[in-house]
Amino acid sequence: RLADTYQVRHVAPDILLFANLGAVQLNYGYGIEACRQAVDMCEADALILHFNALQEAVQPEGDGDFSNLLQKVETVCHALSVPVIAKEVGWGFSAEDARRLADAGIAAIDVAGAGGTSWSQVEMHRAPTARHARVAGAFIDWGIPTAVSLQYAHQAAPHLPIFASGGMQNGIDVAKCIALGANLVGFAGHFLRAADQNGVAGVVELAETLTDELRIAMFCSGAKD
Template structure:
């Protein structure tokens, strides 16, 4: 695929992701996590702590801006805006796929945000299918270096690639390539989906390959099948894509399944995402077993309004998360993870 094809595709992705019709109709599944309200919390709200650490750095809340963009003029501005806000709010920032910077080195700048965000975790990003191309492993290391990243994300999106015009359809050897990355990378490797989720079969494979962090990127939010269906440009491809609009598994479904056999996955920590739209969603995801949550679309919408809107979104989610702690008698994230739940009768 040529650089101009990648450029056009990225621009179309940004435009279509803003469109409400590319959000999944199936919910994020988090309504199933029901906290018991605690009416005598024995807490002073001002003492509630939601800060923690991620990749060895302090963060103010377990919220990450998910991988989105980079490489086009529009997304260079978006990345800068996200980086300024992430630094101000002290939350991690994941960059979008850096493939374009490898093909067009003059576009590296869009991914070089360390001068704007010196103290937060920044995560580089590359597609799983790119790892098996010639020189793929070295190129992945280059991405981490270009971004001065604290970790490298590998995204697994076979469904999207199959639906995408000229998408990567050869996924042979991707697992082995991830194993090599884990063994040889100077920074931690994080593996994610892009919104259709990872079930326990894939999660177990990744754990066995030595992956220590997985972002489940499940259903309930942005639907890449719908985005590709709308991009298709011909009726047949649109029909093929639309059938998969709500395909996949939510992060909470996978976390619930993991909780049935926790010893199998003990070496791995999980980031919940896919339709995270409030601090209550974050609280529920943490209670279901996630260490952190990430979101893309809400940050895209906020960034369109300006840097202040991004900071305001983070502040809203932090306040909702703290209120959930208060209303469940949890003094911090660790106690929230053990808060009492209501179970279906």
């Protein structure tokens, strides 16, 4: 019903565009064809499979069967014509996670570490009972911080592009992540708030501000272009 809202390639034909599915859905009926459809629907350059085990675990209705998931991820990696990216959602990947994902054929890793949006806390606020809210709230400090997870992934899978996201505040954080080995750096909440408060102009202003901060940080640290 909302498929057409994801068809944005005609608006920005030359941008890097990713499709996104929950990895656990491979254990709940999604297969290679569903992955292809997600990519084709938005003419994506790659498919992200996000791993949100904690979020699913604290949801009363969550999909918690993560058993043998890497085997299915490997099948998808070999079957699709576009790269498959593994993404955490706010708790970071360990070094062992990164090694296993690389062995499964993942083309890049977004560590999405602790420090930004906490989906366990989102689930706390939407919990149907006080007990569910208390369980979700207990995990407020859970996860591997982005800077640590970034180093784990870079060391465990040095041949893969590594993306850093989770708690980025400004362009200086971007420079720090690049120094730690990140190939790309991601923001989410800041752009959502900018769009909500000031629309397109707010998003453009934020992007230009982050770019200025990054350039100055790189210049002052003596980094090359």
